[in-house]
Amino acid sequence: MVRFENVGLRYGQGAEILKDISFSVTKNSFQFLTGPSGAGKTSLLRLLFLSLRPTRGLISLFDQDATRLQPNEVAAIRRRIGIVFQDFRLLDHLTAYENVALPLRVAGRDEASYRGEVVELLGWVGLGERLDALPPILSGGEKQRIAIARALIVRPELLLADEPTGNVDAPLAKRLLRLFVELKNMGTAVVIATHDVALMDQFDAPRLVLNDGRLYYDR
Amino acid sequence: MSIFDAIFAKGSAGRTPILPRETVTGSTLLAVVAIMSFLAALTVGAVRIAQISVNEWRGELANEMTIQVKPAEGHDLDVDVKNILETVQRISGITEARVYTKEESEKLLAPWLGSNLDLGALPVPRLIRLKLGDQAAISALRAVLETIPNAALNDHRAFAARLTAISKTAALAGFLILVLVLLATVLSVSFATRGAVAANRPTVEVLHFIGARNSYIASLFQRHFFRVGFRGALLGGAVAVLLFVIFRFSGRLFGAIAGPGDAAFLLTSFNLDWRGYFEIAAAVLLTALVTALGSRFTVISTLRNID
Numbered sequence: 215m216v217r218f219e220n221v222g223l224r225y226g227q228g229a230e231i232l233k234d235i236s237f238s239v240t241k242n243s244f245q246f247l248t249g250p251s252g253a254g255k256t257s258l259l260r261l262l263f264l265s266l267r268p269t270r271g272l273i274s275l276f277d278q279d280a281t282r283l284q285p286n287e288v289a290a291i292r293r294r295i296g297i298v299f300q301d302f303r304l305l306d307h308l309t310a311y312e313n314v315a316l317p318l319r320v321a322g323r324d325e326a327s328y329r330g331e332v333v334e335l336l337g338w339v340g341l342g343e344r345l346d347a348l349p350p351i352l353s354g355g356e357k358q359r360i361a362i363a364r365a366l367i368v369r370p371e372l373l374l375a376d377e378p379t380g381n382v383d384a385p386l387a388k389r390l391l392r393l394f395v396e397l398k399n400m401g402t403a404v405v406i407a408t409h410d411v412a413l414m415d416q417f418d419a420p421r422l423v424l425n426d427g428r429l430y431y432d433r
Numbered sequence: 434m435s436i437f438d439a440i441f442a443k444g445s446a447g448r449t450p451i452l453p454r455e456t457v458t459g460s461t462l463l464a465v466v467a468i469m470s471f472l473a474a475l476t477v478g479a480v481r482i483a484q485i486s487v488n489e490w491r492g493e494l495a496n497e498m499t500i501q502v503k504p505a506e507g508h509d510l511d512v513d514v515k516n517i518l519e520t521v522q523r524i525s526g527i528t529e530a531r532v533y534t535k536e537e538s539e540k541l542l543a544p545w546l547g548s549n550l551d552l553g554a555l556p557v558p559r560l561i562r563l564k565l566g567d568q569a570a571i572s573a574l575r576a577v578l579e580t581i582p583n584a585a586l587n588d589h590r591a592f593a594a595r596l597t598a599i600s601k602t603a604a605l606a607g608f609l610i611l612v613l614v615l616l617a618t619v620l621s622v623s624f625a626t627r628g629a630v631a632a633n634r635p636t637v638e639v640l641h642f643i644g645a646r647n648s649y650i651a652s653l654f655q656r657h658f659f660r661v662g663f664r665g666a667l668l669g670g671a672v673a674v675l676l677f678v679i680f681r682f683s684g685r686l687f688g689a690i691a692g693p694g695d696a697a698f699l700l701t702s703f704n705l706d707w708r709g710y711f712e713i714a715a716a717v718l719l720t721a722l723v724t725a726l727g728s729r730f731t732v733i734s735t736l737r738n739i740d
Contacts, residue, residue: 263642285647285737293644303639307453316451317643325448364643 215239215372215403216262221271223257231257233427235271239372239405244398246414247407249424255407256300258424259374262405263297264288276371293321296370296402300377302361304349310336310356311345314363321368328367335363338393340386354381362390366397373397373404379413391416451640452653456632462625462658466665467672469618470720473611474673474713480607481709487600494589494596498574500561505583514559517584520577521563526570533560611716615723622662622727626654629728630735637736651732655725662724670717677705677713 216239223232231254239245247255260266261273264280273280275291283291304313311332312319318328336342339359349357358381365373373394379387387410395417398404405422408414414421421432502517504510514532522530533541538557539548546555565571571588578584630637640650681704705713 265642289641289644289646291644292642295644297642299642303635303642305451305636305639308449308451312449316639319448319451320640320643320645320649368643 215241215276217272217274218261219272219274221261221268221273223254223261223266224269230269231427232261232268232424232429235429237422237429237431239403241371241403242398242401244395244404244417244419245406246419246421247405247424248409248414248421251409253424254427255409255424256376258429259297259376259405259407262372262374263292263295293317293368294371296365296368296373298358298361298365298373298375298378300380302349302357304357304360304364306349309346309348310341310352310360313349313360314367316364317368332363332367335367336360339363339390355383355386358382359386359390362393366393369400370402373402375404375406377408377410378406379408379410384412387413388416450653450657452629452633452636452657454657456629462621463661463665463668465621466618466662466720466724467669469614469621470666470669470717471673472669473614473716473720474670475676476607476610476614477712477716478673478677478705478709480603481712482705483603484600485704485706485709487596487603491593491596494593495568496565497589498563498565498571499587499589500563500578501558501585501587502561503558503583503585504556508583510559513581513583514561517578517581518561521561521574524570524573524577526565526567527563527574528566529562529564531562533562615720618720618723619727622658622724623731626658626728626731627735629654629657630732641736647733647736650736651729654732655729658728659721659725662721666717666720666724669720670713674710674713677709681705 218235218237221232221235222230223235224230235258247258249255257266261268261280262275264275264283267281276294278287278291305316308316314336315325315328315332318332319325333342333345336345339362341347341356341359341363344352344356347356349360352360358378362375362378365375375394378394379390382390391413394404394406423430423432500517500521502510502514505513518530518532521527538560541560542557563574575586578586637650
């Protein structure tokens with residue numbers, strides 16, 4: 215599904231922040247991506263959802279060379295990926311319901327065909343009563359849950375989450391982790407970037423550890 | 434809900450637009466498009482009026498001819514004129530033949546030779562004005578006049594050709610002005626679109642990350658700008674039409690009291706026909722379309738840089 219071979223990344227003329235990164239993500243897999251702050255976790259995630267292009271090496275996504283994709287092919291691949299941003303990236307003028315439904319709306323689906331799914335998912339993440347709330351009046355945890363619901367609503371083949379439990383309490387973090395595991399069991403490959411050791415200890419999964427721009431496996 | 438909202442509302446009423454309206458539309462752009470549309474409509478209407486006038490003049494000229502009878506040695510000019518008049522009146526297809534009197538000739542020459550003119554002292558040619566009911570009469574007329582050495586037929590072809598040239602020049606000038614106006618519209622829209630994309634950059638990035646195609650994002654902006662363009666173009670076009678109606682009305686007023694020699698008499702020809710109004714409507718629609726397409730291309734090229 216995803217293959218990185220000797221991938222390097224530098225911003226402009228600066229030093230390489232990711233060096234010789236090689237790993238693969240297979241279907242139905244679950245991996246944590248961890249490392250100290252500034253180790254390059256977010257940059258690696260950005261490479262994974264094609265927001266950045268590597269300065270060297272090969273990235274293959276869904277059997278396509280990521281460096282040779284046309285804009286429309288990039289869009290098509292992104293529709294197979296669900297992403298949860300650390301800073302949520304919600305649209306403040308849309309309600310919680312509309313934010314979660316956005317990927318389906320963009321895909322051209324009729325609202326009647328997805329309304330039930332969106333309401334159910336929002337209910338599952340504990341926001342069933344806040345369908346019409348706008349993000350500016352929601353707490354950080356609530357925004358995070360909306361961001362997660364938005365990533366999950368399309369039933370992605372690959373889920374990338376950047377610190378998805380950073381703003382929620384421990385019980386909800388546990389619940390969300392259970393949701394991610396359930397997704398993995400349904401065939402979705404899950405990569406969760408986190409430095410929350412307690413969270414990682416709750417589920418036995420391979421850990422990709424980034425340190426000083428290099429990637430190490432910790433099983 | 435306004436008529437515009439009714440026209441442009443999407444099927445799923447009540448859904449919040451993905452692009453917040455206040456970050457895209459602006460009264461300044463509306464005013465710019467309205468002015469551009471007004472100029473475009475004014476240009477189209479003016480060209481149409483020029484064409485109508487030229488066609489009217491040309492139509493009148495096509496059915497009217499003049500025989501010029503020059504004084505010749507050994508000939509009595511009055512007798513020559515009388516003979517020619519009798520001859521041409523016998524030609525079928527000529528509905529009217531009338532000799533310009535000396536007084537009328539004096540009036541015609543007054544602008545060049547002054548009003549106290551004694552035509553008897555000058556070898557001034559005499560004119561016979563003809564009206565044709567059938568263009569086939571021209572060849573018979575030419576054949577007759579070839580036998581009269583001091584008579585010449587003026588069919589106003591040179592003047593008609595000049596009118597045609599004026600008409601074509603007016604149309605070309607109008608077309609060029611229209612192109613410039615549309616170009617200025619595109620540039621204005623392009624600046625406004627860049628501003629709108631910049632203001633909506635976080636939204637555009639989110640749309641990209643959830644897999645929206647550039648064409649989809651462009652259509653969101655395009656819809657907004659088409660709405661602005663349509664409103665602005667309609668406003669500008671309506672003002673232009675109002676102006677032409679006022680011209681028409683005032684033309685009638687002035688025409689009733691003005692004579693052919695007065696400048697106000699010209700206003701009576703400021704009548705726009707239905708084709709003119711249709712062309713104004715087309716110019717308005719074109720301005721709105723140019724606004725929408727200009728924004729679309731700008732968004733697509735800006736998105737390529739963002740992604």
